[in-house]
Amino acid sequence: MTIQIYNTLTRKKEPFIPLEEGKVKMYVCGPTVYNYIHIGNARPVIAFDTVRRYLEYRGYDVTYVSNFTDVDDKIIKAANELGEEVGELTDRFIAAYFEDVSALGCSKADVHPRVTDHIEDIVQFVKVLIDKGFAYESQGDVYYRTQKFEGYGKLSHQSTDELKVGARIEEGIKKENPLDFALWKAVKVGEISWESPWGLGRPGWHIECSVMAREHLGDTIDIHAGGQDLTFPHHENEIAQSEAMTGKQFARYWMHNGYINIDNEKMSKSLGNFVLVNDIRKQIDPKVLRFFILSVHYRHPVNFSQDLVVSAENGLARIRTAYNNLKHRLATSADLGDQKDIWNYKVNEIKNNFELAMDDDFNTANAIASVFELSKLANVYLVEKNTQSDVLKHFIHTFDGLMTVLGLPMDEETGLLDEDVETLIEERITARRNKDFKRSDEIRDELKAQGIILEDTAQGMRWKRG
């Protein structure tokens, strides 16, 4: 079955057919780097990292580009307030971004272009738009002439008349039409700026993505993604710019993720109700956060609260425990060569359901349900007295594959125990053998206080950190 993607452009799920067979060009709008990212910013990074992983799992060669907006009003303001150079500030938060996002299990993009590295390309692009009549200079600014672009509004499904009602009117004097937006902004006193045919200035916000997407992926890209709030005006404007430039379709599939809410309200930097990834990941296992976010379909809102995260934590622990129990059992199992087909068949069936879920517009909620079913099946299998190494390995291999798609690779309980802990464990084993349960329980409690949980199983004792 082909992958179905909900395309904002058509408001329908469509079969995913990349422009070039086997290859996917993907562009995801990245952050404006003037602060640490909050978990709302992290959602698209996680969601589309997962999309990318699944496409790769399905054999596609994905080229993934995600930009940094490293010059803009908010950055300039923040730099001024902190008495820092714009470049220093953005370097700092880009580094922080990579740390945060990698903790959340997101791979780096193939390219992370920065606006300030593309000023010359942007100037050239704007020049052409002016030449083509799609843009005009006005008092050192350059604006996009939205009236001239026939498809304006096609992504947000609004007619220009409807949009006009809500359009902001300040700066209206400089614009021919309130819907027009800035491609180039004339410098204000003390601001960072670059030379251009229209004098000193800097790029507008929307132009960067058109330019960098084209620069790194070409005229037409397969998937363009970002948060729901970017649909209008940002993505709408990108389409206007790029398609006016090339005369070709800019992006074939537009994907937009839903928000993360706090108390049922959008989390945003401007509302001030945000939770920084940098803070929260020190309190909560970042993988739990990822798991939590993926437990809801990417287009639906996620409500964030401590209770819900705890519930996600318990859920993920169930999966991890099942996996670790499989590994533990492997040590005492051999290949018996019988009955394995039934179990392998069931495992494959679950894997298949996982793929069907992901095929259906990356339904990670259902995909995770499949992983829970796999955990259940594994646990049921582990109840059997005689387990076979082949079956266990098939379970483990399947877990590894599916969890890698979700960006939640299973890590084993590794690391060695301290010598004195080892000694205590030895002592406990002897105590239990002698039915000295008092001493045995003492040791178990003592180690538990140190964060080491001992479990006695039919296949011997095992420990885990908890």
Add this chain to the structure above:
RNA sequence: GGCGGCAUAGCCAAGCGGUAAGGCAUGGGUCUGCAACACCCUUACCACCGGUUCGAUUCCGGUUGCCGCCUCCA
């Protein structure tokens, strides 16, 4: 005002024409020296009112409530 989304068990969340996946939590049982892990059992008049249909949680119309975009924003 325009465009759009959502309303499913105590909580979270899939499903979207054939009387409801999964998870968390709760209660009861089994396993265990006791635990832990695990297993079994247990819980839904799918917001409301109409309509279409043999049949609707699922489609259509309406009502109510919540949320978002239209302004920087993931």
